[in-house]
Amino acid sequence: MFDPKTVVGEMTLAEKAALVTGADMWSTVGVDRLNVPSLTLTDGPHGVRRMAEGAAPHDFYECEPATAFPTAAATGSSWDPQLLEEIGAALGAESRALGVDVLLGPGVNIKRSPLCGRNFEYFSEDPVLSGHLGAAWVRGLQRYGVGASVKHFAANNQETHRMRVSAEVDERTLREIYLPAFAHIVREADPATVMAAYNAVNGVPAAQNPWLLTEILRDDWQFGGAVVSDWGAVVDPVASLRAGLDLVMPGTGGGAATTVLQAVASGTLEESVVDRAAERILAVAARLHNNRDTDVEVVDGDRHHRLARRAAAESAVLLTNDGFLPLDSGPGGPVAVIGEFARSPRYQGGGSSHVRPTRLESALTELTAIVDGRREIRFAAGFTLDDESSEPLLADAVATARGAEVVLMFLGLPEAAESEGFDRTTLDLPVDQLRLLGAVAAVNSNVAVVLSNGGVVLTAGVEQHARAVLEMWLPGQAGGGATAEILFGLAEPGGRLAETIPLVLTDTPAYCNFPGTAQRVLYGERHYVGYRWFDTTHRAVAHPFGHGLSYTTFDYGDLRVDVPDPERNEATVAFTVTNTGGRAGSDVAQVYVSDLAASVDRPQRELKAFGKVHLEPGQSRHIEIRLSERDFAFWDEQRAAWTVEPGTFRIVIGASSRDLRLAADIDLVVPAPALPLTIDSSVGEWMARPAGRELLLCLMAESNNDHASALQQHPEMLPMVASMPLSRVLALTGQTLSSAATAALLDAVNTDVGA
Numbered sequence: 001m002f003d004p005k006t007v008v009g010e011m012t013l014a015e016k017a018a019l020v021t022g023a024d025m026w027s028t029v030g031v032d033r034l035n036v037p038s039l040t041l042t043d044g045p046h047g048v049r050r051m052a053e054g055a056a057p058h059d060f061y062e063c064e065p066a067t068a069f070p071t072a073a074a075t076g077s078s079w080d081p082q083l084l085e086e087i088g089a090a091l092g093a094e095s096r097a098l099g100v101d102v103l104l105g106p107g108v109n110i111k112r113s114p115l116c117g118r119n120f121e122y123f124s125e126d127p128v129l130s131g132h133l134g135a136a137w138v139r140g141l142q143r144y145g146v147g148a149s150v151k152h153f154a155a156n157n158q159e160t161h162r163m164r165v166s167a168e169v170d171e172r173t174l175r176e177i178y179l180p181a182f183a184h185i186v187r188e189a190d191p192a193t194v195m196a197a198y199n200a201v202n203g204v205p206a207a208q209n210p211w212l213l214t215e216i217l218r219d220d221w222q223f224g225g226a227v228v229s230d231w232g233a234v235v236d237p238v239a240s241l242r243a244g245l246d247l248v249m250p251g252t253g254g255g256a257a258t259t260v261l262q263a264v265a266s267g268t269l270e271e272s273v274v275d276r277a278a279e280r281i282l283a284v285a286a287r288l289h290n291n292r293d294t295d296v297e298v299v300d301g302d303r304h305h306r307l308a309r310r311a312a313a314e315s316a317v318l319l320t321n322d323g324f325l326p327l328d329s330g331p332g333g334p335v336a337v338i339g340e341f342a343r344s345p346r347y348q349g350g351g352s353s354h355v356r357p358t359r360l361e362s363a364l365t366e367l368t369a370i371v372d373g374r375r376e377i378r379f380a381a382g383f384t385l386d387d388e389s390s391e392p393l394l395a396d397a398v399a400t401a402r403g404a405e406v407v408l409m410f411l412g413l414p415e416a417a418e419s420e421g422f423d424r425t426t427l428d429l430p431v432d433q434l435r436l437l438g439a440v441a442a443v444n445s446n447v448a449v450v451l452s453n454g455g456v457v458l459t460a461g462v463e464q465h466a467r468a469v470l471e472m473w474l475p476g477q478a479g480g481g482a483t484a485e486i487l488f489g490l491a492e493p494g495g496r497l498a499e500t501i502p503l504v505l506t507d508t509p510a511y512c513n514f515p516g517t518a519q520r521v522l523y524g525e526r527h528y529v530g531y532r533w534f535d536t537t538h539r540a541v542a543h544p545f546g547h548g549l550s551y552t553t554f555d556y557g558d559l560r561v562d563v564p565d566p567e568r569n570e571a572t573v574a575f576t577v578t579n580t581g582g583r584a585g586s587d588v589a590q591v592y593v594s595d596l597a598a599s600v601d602r603p604q605r606e607l608k609a610f611g612k613v614h615l616e617p618g619q620s621r622h623i624e625i626r627l628s629e630r631d632f633a634f635w636d637e638q639r640a641a642w643t644v645e646p647g648t649f650r651i652v653i654g655a656s657s658r659d660l661r662l663a664a665d666i667d668l669v670v671p672a673p674a675l676p677l678t679i680d681s682s683v684g685e686w687m688a689r690p691a692g693r694e695l696l697l698c699l700m701a702e703s704n705n706d707h708a709s710a711l712q713q714h715p716e717m718l719p720m721v722a723s724m725p726l727s728r729v730l731a732l733t734g735q736t737l738s739s740a741a742t743a744a745l746l747d748a749v750n751t752d753v754g755a
């Protein structure tokens, strides 16, 4: 192909300025004379939203047909990186067939509040789960020579005021919660691009934020691809390029290119900055085009549809079940199917990820096909898609349910309730749907509820009337078939919650701060996001993170946790999962770590690893996992580094963050490098260091000062002054140390830290 550096050397400044500012809504500028291809970028992430020939640039819905895979809210619940890799690969094949070079996804923002209107596009409230699933998706996609665009970098956790708001979030929280999924994907899957978010982070717009785009992404994580702006995120192209952004999107007729040219001409922007961005875009183009040996002219649509169906089943979370499910497909009594969503499925979210599916299954049709005449299927809509209920619709549903052997109710959020562009204000299901459920359950208590929603909904009002509740999320074009198969036991509900379902909105960690004002949103809950908050505060929840029932049961045993090398703060974890029930099924073993004696506040437990197993009845699987030093570390703001404090750590294997099956404690002993003591270190910090203690006691003895001798006589007073900086204690007690004496003291105490 071509060498990016050489080509940049041959391009004119005008060509480079045009390259880094996009050609139009969905492509970059090509330079024919230098064989530089134009790149086509397209949404993502659940299907390829390639605009149809001649479609208006802003018309989201006028696009080519493509497989609509389950949304990330669903696939996040699959806890299955291998599945995500398969989906990524299928998207890669479809992208290639539709002439797409960069598919805009995956979305790996953390679900900070369940109200975020775009939560259906994100995987989880947990960074480890989000990072592992996102990396698998990217690997699958990029195998086809199609680039990913990991979005939205960073701290884009709400839709309200998304283009103006500044996420006010401390560095530890960013490092521990909001950045790790991006870091993991960059390091493990080498995405072609990262998309800079609309919002500002601590006052600096993400798309012109040198700390995020250069220090973190390039210097720290060694990102080698190009940074693309979210569509319309760039206000000042010069500031963005300087900060490390490479491609301003979309192209808007040359305005941004002119700004860049003028800035270079006037000397306010170095041409080398433009060169750098141009070279990175060319490097992406070269890399994608060089990696295209797979022939994907013809996409196997049937295979992708089957994959979408399997993915929907692997992502479905069975929240409750008293043994009612699975149903027998016949022969048997009538099955009442109630709810418009059974006939007109809610299967994808609104906004930029909206695709035109290649086909669409309804649960009603699929249920009917499975029973194949052996049971009567009776349908009543109960409500309309606009979520309008009426007395005749309700009466018809009640009549349909009366006398049926079982009732399957399809409830969920109407399309207008959640989307890109706005946040929700409630977690409740529509009131009319709940009224319908109550009326139906009053005449027939054999009710199972199937939910379709992208963001979580409160479930208590549903569970009181239902013998089983199946959360399907927004399950993609084949969700209908997956639902029918699960209800009749032809498939297993393979999903586990990737986010906590709270009892009430007011219990959620960001409640008091979400969504802030147009100017700022304070991340006041810090790193206590999702289960980290609920578990640390021992708050009751409707369903904990990681929860999901199977049609079979699993036992956990044989836990062994070792620290193989005492010189390293690392551990190996091994245990066995056994299917103890009578059916084949899958389970997700979750590995949590608790730091039992940290000097800083840490969550009660944090997910560090997981493994999904598919087991036949009676079958066991031995799982081995290695925990690295980072898995025990917190971001220490004082050192500005990841730090492991020696001490006892508890390793817990759970079937959810609250269904803890096995536990073992280990001691890690390797200390973090000591920080040099200063005259402003506290008395406690001085006393904790043997050399510091000795010097301090000497200093006190020599000082001949009343306060010092009082302290010596009453050592129980020490804790009162432990947090006082030494300099203040000296000042308060009227002692002065010359700068030479101070330097000598610090030299003496810091010999062992090499400071």
Ligand code: BGC
Pocket (backbone or CB within 6 Å): 043, 104, 151, 230, 231, 352
């Ligand atoms: C969204 C991105 C999307 C882009 C292009 C933006 O409004 O935030 O996720 O990729 O539009 O459609």
